[in-house]
Amino acid sequence: MTLQVKQLAKEIDGRTIIDQISFDWAPGEIIGLVGRNGAGKTTLFRTMMNHYVADTGTVTVDGVDLHKVPAQQRQVFFIDTQYNFLDNYRLRQLPDMYELVYPNFDRERYAALLVKFELKEADQYRRLSKGMRALVNLILALTSNATYIILDEPFDGLDVIVRENIATMVIDEIAEEKKGFLISSHDLNELDGLSDRVLLLKENRLSQDYNLEEVREHAKKLQLVLKDREIPAVLKEHSHLIRVSGRVLVVVITDYTDEIDRQLRALEPVLLEELPLTLEDLFRANLAHDTGYQMMK
Numbered sequence: 052m053t054l055q056v057k058q059l060a061k062e063i064d065g066r067t068i069i070d071q072i073s074f075d076w077a078p079g080e081i082i083g084l085v086g087r088n089g090a091g092k093t094t095l096f097r098t099m100m101n102h103y104v105a106d107t108g109t110v111t112v113d114g115v116d117l118h119k120v121p122a123q124q125r126q127v128f129f130i131d132t133q134y135n136f137l138d139n140y141r142l143r144q145l146p147d148m149y150e151l152v153y154p155n156f157d158r159e160r161y162a163a164l165l166v167k168f169e170l171k172e173a174d175q176y177r178r179l180s181k182g183m184r185a186l187v188n189l190i191l192a193l194t195s196n197a198t199y200i201i202l203d204e205p206f207d208g209l210d211v212i213v214r215e216n217i218a219t220m221v222i223d224e225i226a227e228e229k230k231g232f233l234i235s236s237h238d239l240n241e242l243d244g245l246s247d248r249v250l251l252l253k254e255n256r257l258s259q260d261y262n263l264e265e266v267r268e269h270a271k272k273l274q275l276v277l278k279d280r281e282i283p284a285v286l287k288e289h290s291h292l293i294r295v296s297g298r299v300l301v302v303v304i305t306d307y308t309d310e311i312d313r314q315l316r317a318l319e320p321v322l323l324e325e326l327p328l329t330l331e332d333l334f335r336a337n338l339a340h341d342t343g344y345q346m347m348k
């Protein structure tokens with residue numbers, strides 16, 4: 052079972068917002084969609100869900116076009132955090148609405164999760180705090196029993212505890228590989244430890260599709276103090292400078308080989324230590340136009 056987005060494009064007011072967007076998404080995957088503010092993340096979701104009619108392209112689940120067979124949209128869950136109908140309803144009323152679209156909506160689990168997170172059925176959605184709304188959105192997403200769940204900036208402005216709760220629930224949910232998540236964020240740190248794959252939206256297009264496990268297999272982040280102040284060729288050629296503080300260099304080498312290791316050790320560094328690689332390091336290393344050493348001149 053796979054959801055396939057193919058060549059999706061949308062113009063608004065004569066301006067291209069998303070263009071040639073293609074990717075596959077399988078249950079069991081947590082995909083991060085990263086892009087700066089205004090990059091088009093929400094527009095991509097709205098276009099996938101047919102809230103915006105696509106100019107070109109298709110979204111299919113097992114070959115069935117979601118835009119042509121609306122009933123198939125029950126396979127995908129998305130709450131538009133900007134425009135939705137939830138505001139005027141009380142939490143106890145929401146299952147009635149969602150059941151119309153998602154016939155496998157799990158009312159029992161919905162009620163149990165409200166209790167778990169101390170949310171009251173009588174509360175009106177619009178009177179909830181931002182964090183509580185984010186939790187309700189996630190609870191609806193999980194209890195809809197849709198296979199593909201889109202979460203648009205689910206951590207935006209949330210405190211650490213709510214963030215942890217959401218991340219834990221997402222990770223628990225994919226254990227059986229029956230559901231997949233597509234989670235947008237403009238902050239890479241939010242996706243660290245959560246996504247195994249990251250799509251980067253840049254200048255209207257998906258500019259990268261990273262499998263983080265693969266990237267991590269080949270990449271290393273090192274903290275180094277060299278004898279010599281001169282940056283050696285092996286670093287200039289193969290590494291990206293993440294940080295420099297005094298004589299301590301922190302670099303990422305995206306393609307670490309035995310040969311690079313040999314050359315580094317041959318320099319007899321005063322310190323050579325491996326550091327944990329974050330998502331942000333990988334992006335900086337992969338996206339920087341230069342290697343970072345220019346700033347040292």
Ligand SMILES: Nc1ncnc2c1ncn2[C@@H]1O[C@H](COP(=O)(O)OP(=O)(O)OP(=O)(O)O)[C@@H](O)[C@H]1O
Pocket residue numbers: 063064068086087088089090091092093094095237
């Ligand atoms: N209905 C609309 N009418 C006019 N412009 C729109 C509309 N929807 C989106 N846009 C424009 O499309 C661009 C992308 O917006 P979008 O909300 O998709 O970005 P985003 O990546 O989700 O941003 P953020 O991280 O800030 O939420 C913006 O320049 C926005 O102004």
